[in-house]
Each structure stands twice: as C-alpha cells, then as structure tokens.
Amino acid sequence: MAGTKREAALVALLDTITAVANTSDDLEDAARAVLNAVCEATGWPLGHLCVPADIGEDFVSADIWSGPIGDFPALREISQTVRFPPGTGTIGRAAATGQPVWSRDIAVDPLFFRAQQGRDLGVRAAFAFPIVAADGVAAVLEFFSAQPAEPDEPLLRVMASLGHQLGRIVDRRTAQTAVQAGRDRLRQVIDTSVEGFVSTDAAGHITEWNAAATRMFGRSREQVLGRQVHETIVPERYRKADQAGRARFLATGRSNVLGRRLELAGARPDGSEFPIEIVVWATREDGEWAFHAFIHDITDRRRAEQALRQAYEAEQATVARLRELDAAKDAFITAVSHELRTPLTSLIGYLEVVADAEAGVVEASPPGRRMLEAMTRNAARLQNLVEDLLAISTLSADHLEIEAVPVPVGEVIEAALRVTAAAARDSGHVFQVRVDDGVGRVAGDRDLLVRAVGALLSNAVKFSAAGTPITVRASATGQRVEVAVTDRGAGIGADELPHVFERFSRTRYADEHAIQGVGLGLAIAKAIAEAHGGAVTATSTPGEGSTFTLTLPAAVSSS
Known part of the structure; x- marks a missing residue:
C-alpha cells in the first residue's frame, strides 16, 4: 500500500511540475512552485534555488527557499556567502554533470563542503537536480532533510525528467527575449530610417508609423494610428484607386503595385501634395494580411532633375547658337575671301608686269624696284592667307x-x-x-x-x-x-x-x-x-x- 501511495505521489508531482513547465514563462515563479510541490511530495522541509552568477561559471544562491528557512539560519547564511564552481559541492556537481546528486549524510560527505564550516546547519541529507535548457544548466534546485536518508532512485529519475521539462521555460524565455530583441532592433532601424515607414492592417488602418513619416507628412504617430491610410496620406484623386487595389488583392491575391518602386504623390494635412517614391509589400500574420511601405520624399530629386533639364536645354540653345555663329563666321570668311581673291589676283598680276624690267614697260630705279618687290611679296602673302581661309572653310564643311x-x-x-x-x-x-x-x-x-x-x-x-x-x-x-x-x-x-x-x-x-x-x-x-x-x-x-x-x-x- 505504501508503495502505491509513493507512486501516486510521484505521479502527482510529475503532473504538477509538468503543468508548471507548460504554463509558466518565469523561471523564479516556476521554481517556487516546484520547490513547494517537491517538499510536499517528499516530506522534506526545505527547498532552495541556485542560479548562475552574474560573472563567471559559478552558481550562487538566489535566496529563494521553500519551507521554514528561518529555523535554519546557519544554512541560509553560509549558502548566501559561498559560490559553487562547476563540479564543486552538490550544486556544482549537478551543474557540471546535468544529473541529480544525492548526499545521504552531509555531516560525513566531503562533497557537501558547506557542512565543513564548523557550524550546525540543522540538516543531514540533501539532494539536488538541475534545470537543463537548450543552452545548458539554467538553475539547480536542492532539498534538505533533518535526518540522513538513502538515495531514492525513483525520485531522482523523476527529478531528472522534470529538470528537462522545466528547461523548456528557460528556452521559451530565451526565444521570447530573442524575438523581442529582434523586434526592438527592427523598431530602432525603422525609427531611425531616413525613409518613411507605414504599415496597415487588411482594412487599411495604420498600425505602424515612424519618425521619418512624421517629418514627411506632418502628422505624429499618435495622430495617425488607427486611421485609414488613404484618408491620411493619399491625395484625394488617388483614394478610390488605393481602396480598390487593396480590395482586389485581398479577393484575388493579385496586385499591380506590390513589390514595385513607384513614383506617386503624398498628401499633407493642408491638402498640399509632394512627390514620393514608394515600395509596398504584403505579409500574412496570424492568418491576416498586413501591408507595409517604405516612402521616400523625392522633392529635392525632382528639383535637381528640373534644374538639369533646364541646364541641358540652355546648353542645347547655346550649342545651337554657337553653331549658327560658326556657320555665319564660315560664310563671312568665305564671302570675304572670295571678294579679296579677285582684286588680289589682278593686283599681283599688275605688280608682276610692273616689276618685269626686261619687258620694257616700266624702268624702275633701285629704290623703286625694292618697293615693287616688297609690294609683290606682301601681296603674295595676303593671297596665301586668303587661300588658307577658303581652304579651312571648305575642308571644315561636313559635306566634304x-x-x-x-x-x-x-x-x-x-x-x-x-x-x-x-x-x-x-x-x-x-x-x-x-x-x-x-x-x-x-x-x-x-x-x-x-x-x-x-x-x-x-x-x-x-x-x-x-x-x-x-x-x-x-x-x-x-x-x-x-x-x-x-x-x-x-x-x-x-x-x-x-x-x-x-x-x-x-x-x-x-x-x-x-x-x-x-x-x-x-x-x-x-x-x-x-x-x-x-x-x-x-x-x-x-x-x-x-x-x-x-x-x-x-x-x-x-x-
């Protein structure tokens, strides 16, 4: 009969701790519940929680007890002052091995070094078992009896199993912390982004709004959360199309805008519009669609593009004018050169006749002959210049x-x-x-x-x-x-x-x-x-x- 009651107690203990492991998200709260349940099931008066130290690999007391710890002042004082390195003491051994540890009589057990302090701790037997998470031992629970006790193998097996179940609490908390850290980082990235970020639910209600969106649209986060996006930032002439596009996607899964970088217009509270570049995408969360958008104010870019267009147009006008001037210059050079060629040809011909002393037309004196030679030479130089001008004008023409x-x-x-x-x-x-x-x-x-x-x-x-x-x-x-x-x-x-x-x-x-x-x-x-x-x-x-x-x-x- 006693064995049956013992098994029933262990089963009840197993059910209790399993329920705690499945429902709790806080290790200390779960540990208190487990300490109380184990003390009640085993009849041992004290339970104690040890956790990793803030620095290093040692374990220390969390000062969380179950039972009348006030009746055991020496045990509490020593437990609070010592550290348990891996492998040292019952706590350190459980933490190092990941397995339960039993001390039948701490007074003669060298592993239980707290009993070697020369003080009466008021307890004689102890056992400890670790709470094992995915990343290792997260805590150690220990229990004390006022009398020496032989190892209870069934109890230790149950404790080993429960230690792994309780580890799920730590794993869930770790996962939640990681998820929350990821969300915090994402929130920080979004809040510090130079681009506006806006999210809506499937009905178009704004659910996210960052600081850049506040600066861009002139509305605070508090002013826009819960409002319809098309009534908040979409110009009136685009509102029906925005609603229709969202409804079409929800009904058919097709969209002409999702995932594309579009240049549209945004609206401020006073109704004024400004150019924006926007990318919208959709996600499905808990069975519900959500829409997200990054928005960039491209007012400065549009102004720069306009300035470039104007500069290009002005440059083209200048080029056209220069071409006209160049054509006019060539026409002028050609016309003048042609006008100069005829009289120069005649002038050079007459100079040659005058200079030809052997012809007998003119008998020039030596000074006169030198003047005639200078006139002939310079006339020839001028003729060469005219020929060069005509040549460069002709050779530069595109139709040569x-x-x-x-x-x-x-x-x-x-x-x-x-x-x-x-x-x-x-x-x-x-x-x-x-x-x-x-x-x-x-x-x-x-x-x-x-x-x-x-x-x-x-x-x-x-x-x-x-x-x-x-x-x-x-x-x-x-x-x-x-x-x-x-x-x-x-x-x-x-x-x-x-x-x-x-x-x-x-x-x-x-x-x-x-x-x-x-x-x-x-x-x-x-x-x-x-x-x-x-x-x-x-x-x-x-x-x-x-x-x-x-x-x-x-x-x-x-x-």
Missing part, C-alpha cells in the same frame, strides 16, 4: 567629299617641294628627301595632298633657323604610308603640342619672334588627312626640333 584616285607619293612630295621652294631658298634651307623602297601610291585628291605636305614643309621652314636642313622621309608600313617632315628648330613645349593642329593656334615662340602666319596651315593639313581616312601627328623636343607625320592609306593595287 574626296574623289580618291591612286597618286604617287613621290609626285606629291615633289610638287609640295616646288610650292615651298621660294620660301626655302630665301631662308637658306635645304630639303633632304628620302623615299623608301616599297612606297608607291596613296588613294586621294592630288591637289589636297600636295597642300597638306606643303603645309608641313612651310611650317618647318618658318620654325627652323636659317640654313638648317629639313628632312622629308616617306615610308610604308602594312597598308599605311607615312610622310614625315623633321626640322631642327626651337621645338614645341609639352603644354602647347596638343593644340598645334587647332585653327588659329600659335605657339609662344611664334608670337615672341613675330613669325608670319595666322595658325591655319597645320589645321588644314589635319583636315585633309582626316578627309582621306588618315591622320597627322606631331612629336617635339624643345631646343632640338619637331617631326610632323602625315599618315595615309595606301592605294589598293588592281590585279
């Missing part, structure tokens, strides 16, 4: 077309040398010409090519010291032909070299030494080269000279 025919490279060089022969002879320059084997023909307009090479030769004559040689070399590489003109002049600085092919470009050296020309020769050579599918490049070393290289496609030989 080249009628390419095979032209011998040597012939182009010889013709260009004849054009510049007079200037070279006056300055004492000597041309050293070398045409490599294999250099044949190029495809192009002969007169334009002669003009391009002549421009390079004329440039070398102008910027070389009198009497110094000028080298002209033609070579072939693959399907390209190169004509390089090298002088031993002053050279060009690295800062000026990239600009030498620009129209009307003049170097500092040209200005300082009053070298004739307006800076069109190299620009003409570049335009001619590009019109033929080639290029003209320059290399230079200040103080040593420069090399200008005209590169052209070789003519394709016919078989």
